[in-house]
Amino acid sequence: MTIPFFSFKPQTSLLKKDYLKVFERFIEDEYYILGKSVQKFEEEYANFSNTKYCVGLSNGLDALHIALRALEIGEGDEIIVPSNTYIATWIAVSQVGATIVPVEPNIDYYNIDCDLIESKITSKTKAILPVHLCGQCCNMEKIMALAKKYSLYVIEDNAQAQGASFKQQLTGSFGDINATSFYPAKNLGALGDAGAVTLNNENHCSKVKSIRNYGSHKKYYNELIGYNMRLDECQAAILSTKLKYLNEWNKQRNEIADWYIENLNKCDKVILPKTEPDATHVYHLFVIRSEQRDELKTFLEMQGIGTLIHYPIPPHLQKAYQHLNYKIGDFPIAELLARTSLSLPIWPGMTKEMVDYVCDNIIKFYSK
Ligand SMILES: *Cc1c(COP(=O)(O)O)cnc(C)c1O
Secondary structure, rough: OOOOOOOOOOHHHHHHHHHHHHHHHHHHHOOOOHHHHHHHHHHHHHHHOOOOEEEEOOOHHHHHHHHHOOOOOOOOEEEEEEEOOOOOHHHHHHOOOOOOEEOOOOOOOOOOOOHHHHHHHOOOEEEEEOOOHHOOOOOHHHHHHHHHHHHHHEEEEEEOOOOOOOEEEOOOOOEEEEEEOOOOOOOOOOOOOEEEEOOOOOOHHHHHHHHHHHOOOEEEOOOOOOOOOOEHHHHHHHHHHHHOHHHHHHHHHHHHHHHHHHOOOOOOOOOOOOOOOOEOOOOOOOEEOOHHHHHHHHHHHHOOOOOOOOOOOOHHHHHHHHHHOOOOOOHHHHHHHHHHEEEEOOOOOHHHHHHHHHHHHHHHHHHH
């Protein structure tokens, strides 16, 4: 059996006819930029997220960047971010010239450790930027309480957790301006690059819309130096088609995760992912941990099983951030996760037989 780390096949066979219809209509409409499809998807995704507004954007990194820009965060401002995130979170902060203040994750949940945030807050702190990593919602109750106490903005990085929640409230609806990504392999993915912000404040919404379109609300009248960060009209129509299945696909991901946990509970050599009480998980990634991670990865590869490492090098040790002069040992939990994490295949349409095959081989590896 070969099991790829990720496969679009089940989605494609379900939706190919719809994709072709979308594309046909898109060509015939002859309205290719910021037209009806973007507006329709924005309404639908705001509705899904339980927010007043959604603004469609070019990708997830731009969504984080525009959120920071719209809140007028820049040089001299400190932003609290997790030490163990995809580098996009850090890059967005760098793009506006603000200062990155990394905070270690909780070792059980892999999300920012909310109990470590307060000691990092200074008079320069402007925002907390939590990341709902792997698909699990952060403890937003603690984060929002801190934000309120110190008058800080909150920007959620919701690229990996569309549809997850904390105490029944959905990701992307807590913070001031919240970013998400529709990179193809995300839980809701386009057929190319795409992203969005979700928010409730009308002024912020208007500012984001201006910045994404050259700093302009009215054609050829520019109120600020903006960007071109527009969501593509065709991708918006594809996203509308796929949004209808997001809850069902998240349910399937949870089912697969349950099968993994049930099978691998027997194996005391692997550490399984845990979900915080009051949080829900949409398993963008199913990450196990093992001291023999690299040997296990190679073994599974030989059995035809694709796995990935999210992420092999934490941001503070990336060459891109060498100017910050961090060294090994500065963020030991992020480093431990980078050294021991292994993401197993998880995608809608993956069968129980496939999960059993992966688990059997993991158990076989450890019984050698
Ligand atoms: C994917 C991702 C992003 C960036 O999204 P792009 O659309 O690829 O720019 C940002 N943050 C996290 C946590 C991500 O997983």
